[in-house]
Amino acid sequence: MSGQGQRLNVVPTVTVLGVVKARLIGATKGHQLLKKKSDALTVQFRQILKRIVQAKETMGDSLKASSFSLTEAKYTAGDSIKYVVLENVGSATVKVRAKQDNVAGVKLPKFEYFTEAGETKNDLTGLARGGQQIQLCRSSFIKAVEVLVELASLQTSFLTLDEAIKTTNRRVNALENVVKPKLENTISYIKGELDELEREEFFRLKKIQGFKRREVEKQMLLNKKHAEVAALKQTASLNGGRGQSDNNLLQLEADADEDIIF
Amino acid sequence: MYGFEALTFNIHGGYLEAIVRGHRGGLLTAVDYNNLCQCETLDDIKMHLSATEYGPYLQNEPSPLRTTTIVEKCTQKLVDEYKHMLTQATEPLSTFLEYITYGHMIDNIVLIVTGTLHERDVHELLEKCHPLGMFESIATLAVAQNMRELYRLVLVDTPLAPYFSECITSEDLDEMNIEIMRNTLYKAYLEDFYKFCKKLGGATSEIMCDLLSFEADRRAVNISINSIGTELTRDDRRKLFSNFGLLYPYGHEELALCEDFDQVRGVMEKYPTYNLIFAKLSYGESQMLDKAFYEEEVKRLCLAFEQQFHYAVFFAYVRLREQEIRNLMWISECVAQNQKSRIHDGIVYIF
Structure with a gap:
């Protein structure tokens, strides 16, 4: 995907290859762990969702019942009972405490x-x-408040969990689709580069070997010729013949020419 | 002087009796209630009510209507009618009409005292008071910190002053005392009203004493039921019962000892009038008792209209209107909360 074909900007060496391979292993491990976390969160999320639906249904019923019981109270006790009750209240009797769940x-x-x-x-x-x-x-209103508190708790958990699942999924996807391909690409790049270098090296070595061999052969040939000339010279000087010596020289020159051409 | 009030009643009371009987014709009938029960929204209710006497009061209400608005406006109508009658009345009818509102006055005083204890704004509290129970010095109630001050500074000028003699002993005002104070005041009020009606004599006394006895008995039963399982002791409970009525005194003694609803029921079944009410309820069920009492009360109030030349019609009219407002509140709430299956549980048909 987006990470396809991309790679890290590294020097292709064996050390770097080792480092990148280690990173790939790390990324794979992390991906697995995050995937597991995401799954766990999703399970929890589904459960909360189910409970929210239930709580909302009960909330609807209990609020309906409690507001109707208020009507009943107003009917028997008079409309102003609302104020009497309100004025009698000093502080809240039902309070809410916040806790953390992991x-x-x-x-x-x-x-x-x-x-x-x-x-x-x-x-x-x-x-x-x-x-x-x-x-x-x-x-009945106390019951309604209980349901409301439960629902509030579920709703906040729902939102937090939603956020957490989103970030985890983003991380999982990022690891799966960006980081891991990138690292894999880098590894293959480095491997490719290293292979290339190796081939180059091999070729160079071969070339040098050939050159050296030729060099050695040439040297050997030259040495041979020198040895021959030296031998001829020796025989000529031993014979003392000028013409022969000229002839030999010519031949030698021709030989030398030949050698030059060669 | 029973029987002779017909000769002189119309000199002072004739006009107002005519008015109140006219208002009685404006009460919603069973047909109206049936129509109201068919309503789907509060606006439908408003539309139905616009054909009744409530029409002008709800006319200018903007469309997102609420139950409280309907109740408020209907109460406003009752208050206007009451005020009109009060301004036209002469003695002793004016005193009689004032007596009718003392119950609301007690509620308002208690509300303001409780509010002040929790340092609420007095003007805010005044808005919540029942309009029938307002009196001039009500705003100054806020200064009082204990019962003695409350009495000395404010209540001594109000018609309620004599009722405080009984509960002046409690020094500090906390929630428990206030609720007991409210009921002690109400007890004193009922007794005073009873005495006043006895003094008036004639058909007024006959009918009113019957109605007030019923009211007193109902309170006694309700206090017994509601104080089960609370900190209220038996003696305190006994003290809150008014000293008249069908249950007085033996029924009160027995009620004071009751520990659960079925015991109350056992006591009440000895009285034939109340036996009928309790017979409607199944065992262990106290939910519908209020409605049964309301129905019985409405029946008695309606009977008050059967006789002429007496003041009880005014009392009956105000009470019937209040019941009607309760009915309307119930209907509107049922419609607003989509609980139409329960709509017939709360309506007490008046005629």
Whole structure:
């Protein structure tokens, strides 16, 4: 793909080859690990998604029920009961605490609610009318709040997990499609270059060998000739014949010429 | 003087009785309720109501209508009618009409006192008060920090002052005391109203005492049921019951001892009038008790219109209107929340 044909800008040497090979091994290992992480996250993600759907359905039901129980309370206790209850409230009784959960190295925020004891002073509200409905309304809204807190927790986990999965997948893909091909290309490039160098070297060596052999042969030939000339000269001087010596010289020259031509 | 009020009633009360009977004709009927139950949206309800007496009040409401707006406007209509009658009334009818609103007045005082304890803005609180229970010095309630001050600075000038004599003993105002205070006040109010009606005599006394007794008994039953499982002691519970009514005094003693709903039921079944109400409920079910009581109340209130020359019609009219507003609220909420299957659970047909 995008990494195809690309390679690292390195000097093609054996050492670098070793380094790059080590990097490729590292990248493959990393790719495997990240792939596993991504899979684990996806499994978790699917589970959360399922739970979110369930929570949303219950939320719809419980909110519907609780708002209708508010209507019932208003019906029996009068419209102004809303304000009476509101004015009676000092601080929140249901509070939310944030925790962290760890899934495959991803920190997921988790909310859990807890009730602060000793804050429920609405016991006697609507004593003369609709007290029971108010209590029912209260409990059904508490249930709704519980579902909402759970849903909030799931939703934040969902978002964080989504982000984490995206980055992990990006890394997996980057490793698979960019880094690894690049390293492989580099390795093949270096190997190619090294082979080339080797061939060149071999050829050079062969050439030099041939040259040397010829050189040696030539030297040997020359030596032979010199030896012959020397031998001739020796015989001529031994015979003392000029003409012969001239003849010999001519022949020698012709030989030398021949040699020059050759 | 029973029987003779017919001779003189119309001198002062005739005009207003005519008016109130006219208003009675404006109450929604079963046909109206059936139409309202067919509505799909709040705008449909508005359209149906525009053909009734509520029309002018809802006319200028912009379209995204809410239940609270409907309830508010309908209450506004009741308040306007009430104010009109109050300005036209002479003694003792004017006092009688004022008595009707004292219940709301108590609620408003309690609301403001609670709000002030939690340092809310007084003007914000005033908006939440019921318009029928407003009085001039209500905004100054915020200054009071304990019961004594509350009484000395503000309440001494209001008609509620005598009712405070009973609960003046509790020094500090916390949530528990306030709720008890509300009920003690209400008890004193009912007793005072009862006495006042007795004093008026004639058909007024006869009908009103019956209605108030029912109200007192209903409160006693509700307080018993609602205080089950709370910190309220038996003696405190007993103290909150009004000292009249069908249940007084033996029924009250028994109610004060009740520990669960079925015991309350056992006590109430001894009284033939209430036996009928409780017979409608299955065992262990207290949900529909309120509606059963509302139905019984409406039946009694409607009967008040059967006689002439008495003041109970005014009381009955205001109460019926309130019930009608409750019905409308129930219908609108059911329509708004898409709970049409429950729509008939809350409607008390008035005529």
